[in-house]
Amino acid sequence: MKVLVTFALESEFAPWRKLRGFKRVSIAAWDRSYRAQVGSANVRVLITGVGRFAVQRSMARAFSDLPTDVCISSGLAGSLRSTSRLGEVLAARATCDASGEHIVYSHSELLADAVQLGATRIEKLIVSERVVGSADEKRSLGAFGDAIDMESLYVLAASAHNAIPAIAVRAISDGTESNLPLDFNRVFDDRGAVSVPKVIGQLWPIPNESVGCFASRDRANAPHPHWRPSSTPTFRRLVTIRHWRFPRRTR
Numbered sequence: 001m002k003v004l005v006t007f008a009l010e011s012e013f014a015p016w017r018k019l020r021g022f023k024r025v026s027i028a029a030w031d032r033s034y035r036a037q038v039g040s041a042n043v044r045v046l047i048t049g050v051g052r053f054a055v056q057r058s059m060a061r062a063f064s065d066l067p068t069d070v071c072i073s074s075g076l077a078g079s080l081r082s083t084s085r086l087g088e089v090l091a092a093r094a095t096c097d098a099s100g101e102h103i104v105y106s107h108s109e110l111l112a113d114a115v116q117l118g119a120t121r122i123e124k125l126i127v128s129e130r131v132v133g134s135a136d137e138k139r140s141l142g143a144f145g146d147a148i149d150m151e152s153l154y155v156l157a158a159s160a161h162n163a164i165p166a167i168a169v170r171a172i173s174d175g176t177e178s179n180l181p182l183d184f185n186r187v188f189d190d191r192g193a194v195s196v197p198k199v200i201g202q203l204w205p206i207p208n209e210s211v212g213c214f215a216s217r218d219r220a221n222a223p224h225p226h227w228r229p230s231s232t233p234t235f236r237r238l239v240t241i242r243h244w245r246f247p248r249r250t251r
Contacts, residue, residue, distance in 0.1 A: 001041045004062060004071045004164075006155050008050045012075045017045070032058075044068075048151060052129060055151045059158035070110070070165050073155035077125065077147040077170035080139075084120075084147065084172050091115055092125035092168040095153040098144060104156040107165035114169055122146035125168050127153035147172065 007013040010032070016022070022034035022045060032047035044066065048058040062068075077090065084090070091114035096103035115121045126145035152168035159166035 002067055002069045003038075003041050003043045004046060004068045005043060006046050006048050006055075006058075006062075006071070006073050006151070007075045008048055008055075008149075008151050009075070010047055013045055013047065048155070051150050052127075052154055055154040056158075059155060062158065063162045063164065068162075068164055071155065071159040071167075072110075073152040073166065073168045073170075075149065075151065075170060076173040077149040078174045079147055079172045080126070081146050086172055086174070088172045089119045090122050090125070090147055090170050090172065091119035092147070092152065092170070093121065093123050095125045095127055095156050095168050096145070097153060098126055098128060100144065102153065102157075104153060104160055106156065106167040110165060110167040114167060119169060125149060125152055125170065127151065 013022075013034075017034060020036045020038055020043075022036040022043075025031060025033045025035055025044075032049075034045040036043050036045075046058055046062055048055045073095075091111055092106055093111060094103050094105045111121065122145075124145035126148045128148055128150055147170060149168075149170055152170070156166045156168060
């Protein structure tokens, strides 16, 4: 079984990378992919970068080199429901844009397995063109979905285009009442990765007591204490792979 798992940022993937001994596929700067054998599955992880354009560039070649049986879009999401807990792992029935015009569904068997393994099923994961950082905006978007990220729709759309079963599995990094401390729309580079100089540029005018969680370069890649979904117990069970009953692909 060949499985592709996507993360937007290296820091989201870091705990699982260490746990499973993933190795970099290539030293080329443009190739941010890793491989490991997890049980009977050959698992490839692709770091897509943040946002639509970065993901579409990454996914354009994600299935060209090696055959893939299943794709899992993983990482972080902001909650649009007050009932969601920080660190809670969600499995989305569907991903869509804010207008609801574009929608892609997770594979039903993968969704059922994710819920059985401890994920909370949600109906809609909204995919935004930008980081939604204010509590007011998250509350207003709650009328249209349960959680929000910036990548899953494009990962699942690419999978559907290639007739590959896929699912969106996300961990909650910020609640509905929280306001992100930075304008994260201004910290990403052209590849969708966090630019440390851009982060520092925003931190400079912020009072010292507000920046404790940005004390190191590693935190700059993931500037929130819950921004490591693969360290949660439920997520570790989900991505162990051997627990999943992967569907047969039909073209």
